[in-house]
Amino acid sequence: MRISPPRLEGWRLDAALALFTGAVLLASEPLFAAERGVPVSAPALAMLGVGAAGLAVVGRLPYLTAVVSPAAMVLYYMVSPSDGWMAWILLLVTVVRLAAVGDRAGVATAVLVTLVAVLIGEGLSFDPWRAVAVIAWLIVIFSVGESVRNRNAYLREVEQRAADAERGREEEARRRASEERLRIARELHDVVAHNISLINVQAGAAVHRRDPEDAFRALEAIRGASKETLRELRSTLGVLRQADRERSDREEGAPAAPAPTLDRLPELVERTRAAGLRVVLDADAVADVSAPTELAVYRIVQEALTNAVRHSGAGGVRVRVAADGDAVRVGVDDDGTGGGPDLHEGNGLRGMRERAAALGGTFSAGPRDGGGFTVEARIPRRPGDGGRRT
Known part of the structure; x- marks a missing residue:
């Protein structure tokens, strides 16, 4: 038997995301430092760790994550001599995760915090090409977040509609089943009550009649009423075995009787007269x-x-x-x-x-x-x- 792996949801997903992002960033920092020929900066590693840790509470404290992780990314670029591009993953993961939970305000907060921090940094040391590149990255990341949020909102709406439709089908099925049970109950009551009443009256009459001819007529009436009861019961109960009707008719050789019509009122009256x-x-x-x-x-x-x-x-x-x-x-x-x-x-x-x-x-x-x-x-x-x- 195939066992499906457990799905990560809620705080478990946030914790796993924080651990994975932190491991990737901390492992990549020595590589960027070696490529540039500079030592690994402890403050840079600390900023990457703080930014990754902020992702662990995105589901419970989204605005804290929206402030801490982007700010940690900007501070990393201020203190790190290696200037590795992988730090942008902090902002990207933060925006995508906030968008996935439908927090549009959190997405906007994360982008604005990054923009404000970058503007402060550019005010100290302005580089036009770097400013353009940062703004372009912010636009791309914000667009990715909006795309993720819209897709998840659409999927949630589709799931809600499917759930509503399923509930509607179940309610309709229950309503139809209830109506069918009520209809069958009415048919059984009408068929059984009428004919059994006639049988009861005739049986009581036969008990008190000493004339064999009168008793014979009462028994004939009882036989006719009981035959009619069986015929109508078979017609009514045929609804309950609709799937087997054709096979049953072939085996028994007698089709179920049609529903009573106005033409049969005289027959009904005659049985009551009896x-x-x-x-x-x-x-x-x-x-x-x-x-x-x-x-x-x-x-x-x-x-x-x-x-x-x-x-x-x-x-x-x-x-x-x-x-x-x-x-x-x-x-x-x-x-x-x-x-x-x-x-x-x-x-x-x-x-x-x-x-x-x-x-x-x-x-x-x-x-x-x-x-x-x-x-x-x-x-x-x-x-x-x-x-x-x-």
């Missing part, structure tokens, strides 16, 4: 309705009938479905107890409200004056991009 509830269906033909709207209308009617069977004690229900401009209006009225004044909105009512709201529609439910309970919703025929017709 549970002993009188249901009147008043449904007009509504054209140009998207698949999401058809599913929402079907599920709202289904859940309203489930509540009528389970909770209201109703004997009769009227289901209304009709076109209303560019929307479909659905209503379910029962003659039950109406839920009482302390009606609690459970999963069923909340699910119906969420279905309508998700498609840009409206929903209301509550007791009626004079008794009974009413569920009403108005859902656009083609919300958003409309979806595909079933």
Whole structure:
């Protein structure tokens, strides 16, 4: 296994930079002295050491480094008989390191300190060519520092944008997963609650019927409701195994059922009637309705009938479905107890409200004056991009 070397950051990088720069400068000074035929100057070595030591605190005390290292470089040229050009590395490293951490003021301070010190020195012994060369070097070093600072700022911005984009993708993925879980939960609740309620009612009826013919009819209703439950559960759970759907269909030989549509409302009503509830269906033909709207209308009617069977004690229900401009209006009225004044909105009512709201529609439910309970919703025929017709 390949092991990557540890990265130097913060004060460790500053310390390593100071040690390396100091070693290079102190090692080069005897070479320049030998080349010029002069002895090695102890004050010159001290200035190089002080300037290199100033680099060790550039991350924590940038302005101290911006003053100490350039000043040490200028003092070196005042006391050193060898006059080695390597001392300019002190200023170059100082400016580049300050620019790398984004300290533009520190870069300007280092260049200005050098310029002021050079002007003072030139005031004592002026040399025009030397002054021009020093100013040219300062311009070059300052330009290098600005280039490094701009590049690092660009890289930091790119990294920040990438991090923001990644967070955005993660948040979007979590949001989509949450919406999908909520949608599947609504589907499972609507499918299971309705059909299990019918099965429970028919099973209770079969227990108390002594006529074999009546018991047989109740069992037939139970069989039909359970078959419908399995079919719709398979259709809903197919979303959870989308990747294996094609292989599963080939193996099992039976495709998943399509989503319920308005054409299946009579079938839904008949199953509810089998549970002993009188249901009147008043449904007009509504054209140009998207698949999401058809599913929402079907599920709202289904859940309203489930509540009528389970909770209201109703004997009769009227289901209304009709076109209303560019929307479909659905209503379910029962003659039950109406839920009482302390009606609690459970999963069923909340699910119906969420279905309508998700498609840009409206929903209301509550007791009626004079008794009974009413569920009403108005859902656009083609919300958003409309979806595909079933």
